[in-house]
Amino acid sequence: MCGIAVIISGIRFDLSNIVPDYVPPSPQPPEQVLFSADDIKAALSRRGPDSIGSKNVFLKLEKLPFEGVMPEMSTVGDDDSPFVIQEPCGVENGCEPDNFGQLHFIGATLQLRGISPIVQPLVDSSGNVLVYNGEIFGGICVGNDCNDSEILMKMLGRCCSCLSHDHSIKHGSCEEGEISVPQLLSRIKGPWAFIYWQNSSKTLWFGRDAFGRRSLLVHWPTQQDSRFLLTSVSPLSSECEISESKELENLNYWEELPCGMYSLSVCVSRTNGYHACELKRHKWTDANLEELVQWERMSVHPEAGKTCISRDYVHLEPSHRVLTVLREAVMRRTVLNTTCQTVSAHHGQGSAPVAVLFSGGLDSMILSALLHQCLDLKYDIELLNVSFDGQFAPDRITAREGVKELENIAPSRRWKLVEINADLQRLTSEMKHVMSLISPAKTYMDLNIGLALWLAAGGDGWIYGGSADSQYSKHKSEARVLLTGTGADEQCAGYGRYKTKFREGSWLALHEEMKLDMQRIWKRNLGRDDRCIADNGKEARFPFLDEDVIRTLLDMPLWELADLSQPSGIGDKKILREVARLLGISGAAGLPKRAIQFGSRIARESNRINFGSNRAANQASAGSVEIYKARS
Incomplete structure (x- = not known):
């Protein structure tokens, strides 16, 4: 998929359930707002979507309020549709803000599934509107030749429209077999963010999956900008412009939307006769999913003579079981859709439909070896490696060694190590752009990681042996799907600070630190990445x-x-090291953990530029230092 957004104006919001002491601002005329729909469209267009579209939903008060008479609400439309796709009605056109509410949906589609092109937002005959950024890998049946957005739209259209949204009881208006929106979304396995207008209940549903694998930023209405906005990415007009004092206006405009499902039910104020919304957050209805969110482990402390393993998966040894589910996860993300067919049709035989963000370390080596097992041999596999110190960066050294090991276990596969070299001092404009991408993250560590990922994902580098007269040839990766090892360290104790927690507090302290990281990975890592x-x-x-x-x-x-x-490189991520040996990549099995900002050496270069030296940066705890500060 690609990106989604909605802009809601002309409606007052009650956010007291989410924001303590919230004071609703009055709706403002469009000319007073900070960002426009065009700004968001421009940001999404940079992603190179196959299509981008927008739709407007206008809500009108049928009658002006008189004493003792409640106004009615309807959706403005023509004879063919309960919504309008035309120029918005606003103050400049003679319409009072309290009489009209507007929901402006924007959807950009990078189509990876389905045989027929689609354009978002999707709209059905009942006036429901959907913009969806995600993949359905399970829980809902999606055929190999089907598009998951279209399947989801059909199923959402059959959902209950009870205004109470209390799904613990059955309502008289629900037909037999109907399920709620939260029940449907709780079934989905895979990453997603969505925004859905349920026309029958005049309710906006939105949210992101339980782990936050797809970005969704929110602007809560304020006195400065009374609109409610959701978007996959911060518009370029909010790009960081840093003054000499490192201050930034509008610093806190966006927040990462916490994982979960939300609803905004539009009604008419009984006292003043204007459109109003109350925000609610809904629980996951699937017990298994809720268990994953709570992330409680049954067996934390080793006990003498205790060899049992929770649940009933003991038919396989632990490392074999992990290998099996990881292989299935890679298969779901690379083969069980039309990704390969689409890419090969555009770029010819042998083109790489899938690439790996590759350091040559344990996680990326496992993913590369598994991808080889899943992907037809007619396709190349591209390994994207970024360095800020040429051939001397640790990740460049391990990447080259890793390719040799992959070639040994899979000589019939064509492996392409794409070496992406960068000079931090020459990336001024790129750095400012990436600062807008990582927003609302704002530390030097976020910027270093974000810039390294952005350059690596771009895939613009060199491959060895590409021409007869040169050892290296220029290469631009066209793969639209990138596999990354995010989540391996949090779940298998890969970070160095875990060893400190274990030493200070033993197994329980280690478990609690890992749990903390898993429950905040949406905010610290996934949205930014x-x-x-x-x-x-x-x-x-x-x-x-x-x-x-x-x-x-x-x-x-x-x-x-x-x-x-045990020492680093042995006891940390022990289970994944065993998986690597099963795959035949024993060299990678012994490599210590190294984060991308250190392995690519962008952190070292950043420290020199911003703090004068690595030593000064370490003394200042540079990783957590904010790049800019809000104006007082």
Whole structure:
């Protein structure tokens, strides 16, 4: 998929359930707002979508309020449709803000599934509107030649429209077999963010999956901008312009929307006769999904003589079981749709439909070896590696060694190591752009990671042996799907600070730190990473965050995953090191963890530029230092 947005104006919001002490601002005329729909369209257009479209829904008060008479609400439309697709009605056209509410939907589509082109927003005959950015890998049946957005739209159209949205009881207006919107969304396995207008109940549904694998930013209405906005990415007009004092206006305009499902039910104020919305957050209705969100492990402390493993998956040894579910996760994300056929049709035989963000480390080597097992041999596999220190960056060294190991286990596959070289001092305009992509993240660490990911995902580099007269040839990756190892460290104790927690507090402290990271990964990592990768017209996919992989790792005793009493490169991510050996990549199985900002050496270069030296940066705890500060 690609990106989605909605802009709601002319409606007053009650956000007291989410924002404490919230004071609703009065709706403002369009000319007073900070960002326009065109700004958001421009940001989404940078992603190179196959199509981009927009639709307007206008809500009109049928009667002006008189004392003792309540106004009625209807959706403005013509004879053919309950919504209008035309110039909005606003103050400049003689319409009073309290008489009209507007919902402006924007959808950009990078089509990876389905045989027929689609243009978002999708609209059905009942006036429901959907913009969807995600993939359905399970829970809802999607045929290999079908588009998941169209399937989801049909199923949403059959959902209950009870205004109470209390799905714990059956309502008289519900027909037999009807399910609620939260019940439907709780079934989906895979990454998603969505915005859906349910016309029959005058309700806007929106949200993102339980782990936040797709970005969705929110602007809550304020006195400065009374609109409600949702968007996959911050518009370019909010790009960071830093003054000498490193201050930034409008710093807190956007927030990462917390994972979950939300509804805004539009009604008419009984006292003043204007459009009003109340925001509600809904619980996941699937018990298994809720267990994953809570992330409680049954077996944390090793006990003498205790060999049992939770649940009933003991038919396979732990490492074999993890290998199996990881292979299935990669298969779902690379083969069980029309991705390969689409790419080969555009770029010819042998073109790589899928690429791997590749450091040559443990996680990316496992994904590469599994991708080889899943993908037809007629396709190349591209391994995208970024360096800010040429051939001397640690990730460049391990990447080259890793390719040799992959060639040994899979000599029939054509592997393409795409070496992407960067000079941080020459990336001034690119850095400003990436700062807008990582927003609302704002630390030097976020910028370093975001810039490295953005350049790697761009795939603009060199490959070895590309021509007769030169060892290297220029190469631009055209793969639209990128596999990344995000989630492996959080679930298998890969970070160095886990060893400190284990040493200070033993197994329980280790579990609690891992749980903390899994429950905040949406805010610290995934939204930022999704925006930086998607800006290149690519879709990030996270096999380690597949629901079945998370369940399998969570069901295992913690001591099967890691033994942090052992040295780095042995006890950390122990289970994944065993998986690597099963795949025949024993060299990668012994590599220590190295984050992209250090392995690519962007952190070192950034420290020199911004702090004068690595030592000064370490003394200042540069990783957590904010790039700019809000004006007081």
